[in-house]
Amino acid sequence: MQAKAKLYPKEAARLLREKPGVREAVTGATLHFEEGRKKAYGEIDAEALRERAKRVKDHLLTHLDHYLELAEKRLRENGVQVHWAEDPLDAHRILREVAVRHGVKRAVKAKSMLTEELGVNPLLESLGVEVFETDLGEYLIQLLGEPPSHIVGPAIHLALSDIQRLFHQRFGTPLDAPPEALAAVARKVLRDAFLTAELGISGANFLVAETGTLVLMENEGNIRLSTSLPKVHVAFVGIEKLLPRLADLALFLPLTARAATGQRLSTYVSLIQGPAKEGEEGPEEVHVVLVDHGRTALLHDPEAWEVLRCLRCGACLNACPVFRQTGGHPYGYVYSGPIGAVLDPGLLGLEEAYPLPYASTLCGACYEACPVKIPIPKLLLTWRHRAVERGLAPTWEKGAMRVFQMVMENPALYRLFSKALRGLPLPQHLLPLLRAWTEGRGPLKPSPRPFHELWKELEEEDGR
Amino acid sequence: MRVALFITCLADQFYAEAGVAAVRLLRALGVEVDFPKGQTCCGQPAFNAGHWNEARALAQRTIDIFQEYPYVVLPSGSCASMVKNHYPELLPGDGEALGLSEKVYELSQFLVRVLGVEKLGNGLQGKKVAYHHGCHALRELGVREEPLRLLQNAGAEVLPWEAAEECCGFGGLFSVKLPEVSLAMADRKLSTLPQADVLTSTDAGCLLHLSGRMGKQGKNLRVVPLATLLWEAYAG
Amino acid sequence: MDARTRILSRIGHTLKERPKALLPEHPHSPPSANPLDLFLKRLAENGAEGHLLEEERARELIWELSQGHPGATYGRGVPASFRLLPQLPPEEAPLGVSWALFAVAETGTVALSSEDGRKAQLLPPVHLVLVEEGRIYPSLLEALLDLKALPSALGLHSGPSKSADIGQVMVKGVHGPGRLVVAVLQGSW
Numbered sequence: 001m002q003a004k005a006k007l008y009p010k011e012a013a014r015l016l017r018e019k020p021g022v023r024e025a026v027t028g029a030t031l032h033f034e035e036g037r038k039k040a041y042g043e044i045d046a047e048a049l050r051e052r053a054k055r056v057k058d059h060l061l062t063h064l065d066h067y068l069e070l071a072e073k074r075l076r077e078n079g080v081q082v083h084w085a086e087d088p089l090d091a092h093r094i095l096r097e098v099a100v101r102h103g104v105k106r107a108v109k110a111k112s113m114l115t116e117e118l119g120v121n122p123l124l125e126s127l128g129v130e131v132f133e134t135d136l137g138e139y140l141i142q143l144l145g146e147p148p149s150h151i152v153g154p155a156i157h158l159a160l161s162d163i164q165r166l167f168h169q170r171f172g173t174p175l176d177a178p179p180e181a182l183a184a185v186a187r188k189v190l191r192d193a194f195l196t197a198e199l200g201i202s203g204a205n206f207l208v209a210e211t212g213t214l215v216l217m218e219n220e221g222n223i224r225l226s227t228s229l230p231k232v233h234v235a236f237v238g239i240e241k242l243l244p245r246l247a248d249l250a251l252f253l254p255l256t257a258r259a260a261t262g263q264r265l266s267t268y269v270s271l272i273q274g275p276a277k278e279g280e281e282g283p284e285e286v287h288v289v290l291v292d293h294g295r296t297a298l299l300h301d302p303e304a305w306e307v308l309r310c311l312r313c314g315a316c317l318n319a320c321p322v323f324r325q326t327g328g329h330p331y332g333y334v335y336s337g338p339i340g341a342v343l344d345p346g347l348l349g350l351e352e353a354y355p356l357p358y359a360s361t362l363c364g365a366c367y368e369a370c371p372v373k374i375p376i377p378k379l380l381l382t383w384r385h386r387a388v389e390r391g392l393a394p395t396w397e398k399g400a401m402r403v404f405q406m407v408m409e410n411p412a413l414y415r416l417f418s419k420a421l422r423g424l425p426l427p428q429h430l431l432p433l434l435r436a437w438t439e440g441r442g443p444l445k446p447s448p449r450p451f452h453e454l455w456k457e458l459e460e461e462d463g464r
Numbered sequence: 465m466r467v468a469l470f471i472t473c474l475a476d477q478f479y480a481e482a483g484v485a486a487v488r489l490l491r492a493l494g495v496e497v498d499f500p501k502g503q504t505c506c507g508q509p510a511f512n513a514g515h516w517n518e519a520r521a522l523a524q525r526t527i528d529i530f531q532e533y534p535y536v537v538l539p540s541g542s543c544a545s546m547v548k549n550h551y552p553e554l555l556p557g558d559g560e561a562l563g564l565s566e567k568v569y570e571l572s573q574f575l576v577r578v579l580g581v582e583k584l585g586n587g588l589q590g591k592k593v594a595y596h597h598g599c600h601a602l603r604e605l606g607v608r609e610e611p612l613r614l615l616q617n618a619g620a621e622v623l624p625w626e627a628a629e630e631c632c633g634f635g636g637l638f639s640v641k642l643p644e645v646s647l648a649m650a651d652r653k654l655s656t657l658p659q660a661d662v663l664t665s666t667d668a669g670c671l672l673h674l675s676g677r678m679g680k681q682g683k684n685l686r687v688v689p690l691a692t693l694l695w696e697a698y699a700g
Numbered sequence: 701m702d703a704r705t706r707i708l709s710r711i712g713h714t715l716k717e718r719p720k721a722l723l724p725e726h727p728h729s730p731p732s733a734n735p736l737d738l739f740l741k742r743l744a745e746n747g748a749e750g751h752l753l754e755e756e757r758a759r760e761l762i763w764e765l766s767q768g769h770p771g772a773t774y775g776r777g778v779p780a781s782f783r784l785l786p787q788l789p790p791e792e793a794p795l796g797v798s799w800a801l802f803a804v805a806e807t808g809t810v811a812l813s814s815e816d817g818r819k820a821q822l823l824p825p826v827h828l829v830l831v832e833e834g835r836i837y838p839s840l841l842e843a844l845l846d847l848k849a850l851p852s853a854l855g856l857h858s859g860p861s862k863s864a865d866i867g868q869v870m871v872k873g874v875h876g877p878g879r880l881v882v883a884v885l886q887g888s889w
Contacts, residue, residue, distance in 0.1 A: 013644040023648060029868050058721035065711040078852075084704040136874055137865030153865065160867025179866040183874055190875065195791065211850060221822055221861040221876025228818040228853065239707065246850075247726050250841035253856075254807065264742070265807040265840075268876065269856035276852050281818040292703075296710040321631045325648040359642065361635025361649075362512060364603035384514030393514065397637075401510055405518040408473070408505040409525060421477060436640035440647040441676025444478070451476045451483035455499045458487050462497075 004332030008355040011330035026327040029156035033318040036262020057309040067209040074212025078274035104199040110223040111135035112203025132193040134222035149328040152314035157327040200226040204237040214272040233283040240308040259371040260313035294347040309372040316366035338366035342379040357383035468533035472543040473505040474668035485695035508546040539691040541601025541666040544570040576610040587700040589619035594660035598667035618697030623658040634673040650677040662686040732838035735805035742808025746859035748880040769794040775816035790819035800831035814853040827877035
């Protein structure tokens with residue numbers, strides 16, 4: 001996917017101005033998810049389980065080469081064909097070979113953020129393959145030609161009326177058709193696709209190294225269908241998605257579900273060992289593509305490597321009051337919200353993702369929500385600091401900071417600044433900032449006298 | 465008992481009365497209050513924006529100014545957290561930064577946890593109060609119950625507010641770097657505000673942002689720093 | 701050098717310097733009370749239906765679920781005594797009947813093996829799962845630790861297919877069955 005993260009501030013402002021409905025839809029949906037998560041965390045010793053999950057993932061990541069080799073060995077033993085991809089080009093080559101060899105005309109896709117990263121859909125389309133996103137939300141945005149706006153709820157930015165209008169234009173349903181009717185229409189189209197597609201494509205929530213088990217979570221059944229009906233299944237798996245042991249799923253499946261949707265477990269979990277055995281229903285071929293695409297570089301980062309624990313549950317997006325105003329589109333890349341703000345600079349390079357670490361008030365709600373305790377606020381600060389070190393901050397900001405330090409280091413200057421605030425002309429550097437403040441909040445009204453001047457009277461008051 | 469008051473720059477400039485209230489309250493509770501000269505800003509705006517050299521210089525001088533005191537009290541949660549949590553990160557291995565970190569308290573936290581005060585007086589009888597949890601007070605300092613207890617025990621009714629723990633959208637430089645998002649956040653927060661007599665919080669920045677936004681929208685509600693209300697709780 | 705070698709060598713290089721984190725042991729699960737009641741409760745909370753039934757009642761249930769329909773589709777493991785209705789292709793059958801490998805009480809889950817089939821579990825609008833009472837594990841951890849061999853695909857089903865992707869309204873039966881009925885069979889089979 002082409003990243004447009006640089007445009008975040010402009011795009012966020014434009015969306016708020018031009019599409020106020022998005023804010024309403026996203027706020028409603030994320031608050032609902034967030035309420036579910038809080039309730040679901042409340043049922044368990046969330047702190048202990050989050051800590052345990054963090055430790056399992058840290059063990060995995062600090063032994064990643066070992067577990068990757070083990071997973072590969074087990075997958076092969078299970079009859080799965082294993083491929084390695086460093087970048088989208090590798091992934092495309094692998095997928096192209098499979099699609100051409102099987103003469104694929106139709107592909108059904110289970111929702112996967114990694115395939116968004118890799119640009120799988122455009123590749124297949126270029127090969128003349130008809131691609132169906134089968135997750136209902138993902139299908140909606142595919143019809144609209146939009147990227148997902150949320151890791152778990154790709155269409156949360158759409159109001160019911162938007163979808164009614166879309167289906168009216170596309171399928172001739174009435175403009176007031178209820179959600180059940182719209183879902184039935186989509187089900188019919190997609191059921192036909194499931195039954196006729198030659199290729200099923202998925203990501204993976206986990207890949208268990210010990211057993212070579214591919215694990216996928218969902219609520220609709222589209223992933224079970226996509227990985228069961230077509231004769232070929234290709235799964236794209238980020239190398240950080242491994243888990244050491246099968247029984248680790250007892251911790252990670254429920255914790256992910258609670259964090260993502262407030263469920264005790266997602267409705268369907270697929271544990272896939274390999275192709276169907278003789279006489280069984282299921283795919284004849286299963287391929288696993290182990291994908292790097294920036295992950296080894298992130299692992300090498302002494303601080304940001306912790307983001308590789310991420311389970312893609314979306315809990316931090318739901319908890320984030322900044323994300324709630326716009327949804328994911330203005331962030332300009334696959335991963336948005338707090339996790340995007342700390343993951344994208346690692347995946348894309350800080351220069352490409354510069355404004356994203358600033359798309360936060362550092363309120364800390366994301367950290368409380370994260371099931372694997374990724375220190376998102378701390379990493380936001382780290383990326384900001386690195387951005388400044390690399391000279392990415394705008395000139396006005398650097399100037400303002402220099403003036404700020406000068407004033408605050410010198411009490412005499414600070415007192416002068418106090419006076420200036422109460423009448424004298426303000427330093428030119430600060431003017432754009434002042435304007436940005438006052439436009440939405442009116443003029444700044446300082447106290448008639450600053451506290452440091454009142455202190456003298458308080459001292460006397462004490463003496464009496 | 466002797467404490468140093470660190471007023472911090474925003475309160476100094478925009479909520480001077482909070483400082484006056486904090487001093488009077490602490491004195492009334494038998495605490496000797498000093499206001500060390502030369503204090504300015506804790507450096508948080510620079511730190512949060514990634515300008516750590518500037519922030520470090522300010523952290524260093526703040527440490528020099530306050531390190532001789534057994535307690536440092538701030539009427540601001542986010543500045544208290546800056547000194548407590550971020551100075552040691554900014555100055556790794558610096559014993560004085562760690563030393564100061566252990567002595568720093570937000571005002572209500574100091575009253576409850578150090579002085580053991582649960583009830584200040586009855587000065588808020590019948591007052592309907594909306595309390596905004598500043599994010600850093602809440603999530604970095606863990607100050608949730610202290611202000612609520614002090615307000616309630618003085619007779620105030622702290623109103624249920626579904627967005628009480630949601631960020632108001634201030635975020636320091638965030639408020640001017642991403643003003644549209646910042647204002648949308650304020651609007652969401654304010655759209656859920658219950659019918660209160662007064663809105664309060666530990667954080668001057670949040671209050672400046674929320675009261676400015678309300679003013680712009682023609683809403684009229686008394687907005688005061690927590691220190692001011694706590695003094696009223698005591699003095700009536 | 702191929703992609704595999706390059707990826708693994710980069711990781712190896714990075715991890716040489718990195719302190720290693722220990723792998724925590726699995727927690728000891730406390731002995732749990734009768735998992736059946738919890739299983740039925742969780743199923744209901746998940747929007748599924750669960751019943752503890754004797755064989756005869758289970759057969760009646762199949763009749764009830766198929767009311768007015770000409771047949772059903774069966775998983776391979778479903779005993780002959782439950783194949784009361786004519787077998788239909790899964791694409792057309794109004795009812796799918798499966799034989800579960802095991803169930804999990806704490807999450808209200810039935811585990812379905814690919815050895816039993818896949819289409820019967822997914823294509824019909826109503827899915828009846830038969831599970832032996834003795835195959836209910838109290839927790840997911842106990843079930844996974846006890847799992848000796850994995851089939852080519854194991855599906856954990858914990859309720860009807862659902863989605864809230866259209867305007868945040870919960871819709872059932874989006875792709876998979878909109879109704880999940882679990883018959884817990886008394887005694888052993």
